[in-house]
Amino acid sequence: MTLDDLRVFVAVCEAGSLSAVARDHACSQSAVSQHVKRLERETGLTLVERRPRGVAPTGAGRILYRAASAGLAGLGDALRQLDDLRRGAGGTVRIATGATTVRHFMATGVAVFRDRHPDAVLQFVTAGSSRRCLETVRSHGADLAWVTVGDQVEDVEQRASCELPWVLAVRADDPLAHRASIAPADLAAIRHIELPPHSTSRRHLEDQLDRHGVRLASTTSVADWDTALLLAELGLGHAVLPALPGWGGAEGAVRLLPITGLPPLRAGWAARQWDALSPLAVEFAETVVAHLPAAPATTGGAP
Known part of the structure; x- marks a missing residue:
């Protein structure tokens, strides 16, 4: 079992097609199939089943997919942080936001953080809604997300800030x-x-x-x-x-x-694991919360 086997298997589960993965990886469909078969030999279980249109993971395949996708994404995060160290960069923080988040909640905090860390890389991912922001964090597409705090989401921690x-x-x-x-x-x-x-x-x-x-x-x-x-x-x-x-x-x-x-x-931050965030990401989240602007004044006359 190799990392390439797992990467191809995850891609097959997400694409639902051997041929689509072959195109994306510039290889033959047979080569993609061999990666999956190698995993099936080692696990002793059928991981993918053919459907009228493409393929889908079996119950055993879904277990391996969840573990492999999370592991590969976590490995990608670690390699990114190591690359920051190698290049002497200030580090990277990836933030998923809704359409109006930065303007209403983050403007002052972002400016303060940038003054403190001029070499840090801030990557803002516009996800359009809290649900999509949470999914972006869950799939390792962002370190943090500013969301409307709602129902619990698997593998994501939410913390209300205001x-x-x-x-x-x-x-x-x-x-x-x-x-x-x-x-x-x-x-x-x-x-x-x-x-x-x-x-x-x-x-x-x-x-x-x-x-x-x-x-x-x-x-x-x-x-x-x-x-x-x-x-x-x-x-x-x-x-x-x-x-x-x-x-x-x-x-x-x-x-x-x-x-x-x-x-x-309630609104606030979401992350996969707070304890696993980089110190830079933690400082960014805390800086934004420390500089949240006041809510607007309401108006009204007689009751």
């Missing part, structure tokens, strides 16, 4: 804009600008509103919080959002009204 209260974003001339706060029951009548269906924040919001017997009606959907805020400012509906740092709620064309009775959304 709490974001829920607010209702409305235009300044909206009939609700004079309110000091909004109760969950009041949300049943709004024109809701909904968040992506599988986002952690939307699931959290819907779970909490279900406890109040509230269902939101929507004719508009967006991919991120900033777009929802913009559409609310344009008068295209109302947005129920976590109060993100960097938003101004006290002035301008939009008002951010606190919603009572809803527990805040």
